[in-house]
Amino acid sequence: MKKVHIKSFGCQMNVYDGQRMADILSEQGYEETATPEGADLILLNTCHIRDRAVQKVYTELGKLRDLKVAQKANGQHTKIVVAGCVAQAEGAEIQRRQPAVDLVVGPQAYHRLPALLAEAASRRTVDTDLPIDDKFGYLPAPTPKAIRQRGISAFVTVQEGCDKFCAFCVVPYTRGAEFSRPVAQIMTEIERLAASGVQDVTLIGQNVNAYHGEGPGHGEGPGHSQGPGGAVWGLARLMQRVAEVPGIGRIRYTTSHPRDMADDLIAAHRDLPQLMPFLHLPVQAGSDRILAAMNRKHTADEYRRLIERIRAARPDIALSSDFIVGFPGESDSDFEDTLRLVDEIGFASSYSFKYSPRPGTPAADLGEQVAPEVMSERLLRLQERIEHHRQAFNHAMVGRTVEVLLERVGRHPGQLAGKTPYLQAVQIETESNQIGDRVQVVIERAGSNSLFGRKAGPDEVPRKGLAA
Ligand code: SAH
Ligand code: SF4
Ligand code: F3S
Numbered sequence: 001m002k003k004v005h006i007k008s009f010g011c012q013m014n015v016y017d018g019q020r021m022a023d024i025l026s027e028q029g030y031e032e033t034a035t036p037e038g039a040d041l042i043l044l045n046t047c048h049i050r051d052r053a054v055q056k057v058y059t060e061l062g063k064l065r066d067l068k069v070a071q072k073a074n075g076q077h078t079k080i081v082v083a084g085c086v087a088q089a090e091g092a093e094i095q096r097r098q099p100a101v102d103l104v105v106g107p108q109a110y111h112r113l114p115a116l117l118a119e120a121a122s123r124r125t126v127d128t129d130l131p132i133d134d135k136f137g138y139l140p141a142p143t144p145k146a147i148r149q150r151g152i153s154a155f156v157t158v159q160e161g162c163d164k165f166c167a168f169c170v171v172p173y174t175r176g177a178e179f180s181r182p183v184a185q186i187m188t189e190i191e192r193l194a195a196s197g198v199q200d201v202t203l204i205g206q207n208v209n210a211y212h213g214e215g216p217g218h219g220e221g222p223g224h225s226q227g228p229g230g231a232v233w234g235l236a237r238l239m240q241r242v243a244e245v246p247g248i249g250r251i252r253y254t255t256s257h258p259r260d261m262a263d264d265l266i267a268a269h270r271d272l273p274q275l276m277p278f279l280h281l282p283v284q285a286g287s288d289r290i291l292a293a294m295n296r297k298h299t300a301d302e303y304r305r306l307i308e309r310i311r312a313a314r315p316d317i318a319l320s321s322d323f324i325v326g327f328p329g330e331s332d333s334d335f336e337d338t339l340r341l342v343d344e345i346g347f348a349s350s351y352s353f354k355y356s357p358r359p360g361t362p363a364a365d366l367g368e369q370v371a372p373e374v375m376s377e378r379l380l381r382l383q384e385r386i387e388h389h390r391q392a393f394n395h396a397m398v399g400r401t402v403e404v405l406l407e408r409v410g411r412h413p414g415q416l417a418g419k420t421p422y423l424q425a426v427q428i429e430t431e432s433n434q435i436g437d438r439v440q441v442v443i444e445r446a447g448s449n450s451l452f453g454r455k456a457g458p459d460e461v462p463r464k465g466l467a468a
Pocket of ligand 1: 049170256323
């Protein structure tokens with residue numbers, strides 16, 4: 001067996017793509033290895049979202065060049081592949097900056113890896129074509145063994161690309177136009193995952209709630225409309241079908257755009273028991289002026305009203321968001337609006353970033369870039385508020401009984417770790433359980449990153465229909 005080392009940066013879709021590339025390479029006789037040392041093929045699956053993510057790739061490539069040279073001295077030929085969003089954005093420029101790279105392959109071209117690797121054996125190769133054909137139709141299915149090794153939770157890409165063109169964001173350029181996989185193709189993949197033990201699926205897409213895939217039959221009513229080839233299914237309808245797959249106990253979806261929270265999707269949070277009460281719904285900023293400059297296409301109040309409707313459907317839902325501080329032109333008072341929104345909504349968790357100008361995006365050319373020290377100070381203040389609400393949310397769990405899906409061994413012997421419906425990590429001591437069990441757990445303590453609990457006694461289990 002030849003060995004391949006795959007390292008993914010960036011978002012969950014890169015994790016998914018990395019697994020699909022491993023599946024392709026496995027058919028070519030490659031076995032995955034956890035370290036680059038000794039690998040015949042080293043694949044960096046990269047992220048272009050912020051400048052720092054890109055710099056990381058070049059630093060890593062410098063180290064890999066040294067490794068390649070050292071392995072060559074021992075008679076081993078190592079190939080270096082750059083995949084993912086930096087590959088798409090920078091193409092052949094990567095090989096100019098780091099000549100040790102043999103192959104550059106974009107996110108919509110990796111189904112051609114076998115042929116590209118053959119070509120790269122004799123010359124440096126680049127393939128960054130954006131979709132001409134649906135790559136998913138060419139990808140081999142993972143083997144039952146590969147599925148089991150990856151655990152009981154899985155990501156499944158259902159939608160890719162983005163047509164929103166937020167002024168700061170590279171994704172529409174690196175992933176291309178919005179595309180939804182057909183329902184039947186997604187269902188085949190999820191049924192296969194479930195048959196090999198997956199219980200928890202997260203449907204992923206850069207703009208996942210814009211999902212509008214070709215479905216079987218001709219539907220009418222919510223979530224349906226007539227497409228060229230038949231019925232077009234929205235995300236809610238797709239999730240209802242996923243919920244019918246035997247073994248799938250938990251469903252989530254990410255990442256959503258506030259403009260695409262359709263009524264039937266909100267209703268699914270009330271009606272679909274397998275849909276977990278957690279929603280990542282990035283708002284980015286709390287000032288209408290900045291939201292407009294970002295081309296987010298909604299106001300802060302529209303976001304507030306949307307959250308009210310989602311909470312009316314599912315009162316205990318945990319919410320999370322992404323925030324950017326220091327977008328060009330952001331004033332102190334704009335930033336205060338963001339802090340106010342954070343305090344009003346009370347997010348269970350959130351990611352926050354300093355604005356990073358990206359080549360080719362409209363915001364990169366705006367004047368009025370915010371000074372770095374102002375950005376740093378704002379980020380600290382924002383993160384302090386986010387952390388306050390995260391801790392409050394976690395501490396409010398203490399004393400409650402929640403269902404935990406056990407996913408892996410815990411930190412200490414005798415412990416297993418899993419997640420609550422609200423996506424919080426929990427550690428429990430248990431001798432009678434194994435990975436894959438769903439157990440009712442009384443939360444006893446909230447640490448800074450995990451909850452700690454014990455198995456609930458029979459009289460501590462909430463009746464069906466009450467708290468999760
Ligand atoms: N599709 C998702 C997320 C895309 S990228 C969405 O629409 O929300 C993930 C997050 O990175 C974004 O939500 C945003 O907060 C952040 N981000 C994107 N571009 C950025 C940039 N140029 N500088 C800083 N943060 C950025
Ligand atoms: Fe980027 Fe905006 Fe699309 Fe999200 S919705 S991927 S932030 S352009
Ligand atoms: Fe990064 Fe590309 Fe994902 S830029 S965040 S890896 S879509």
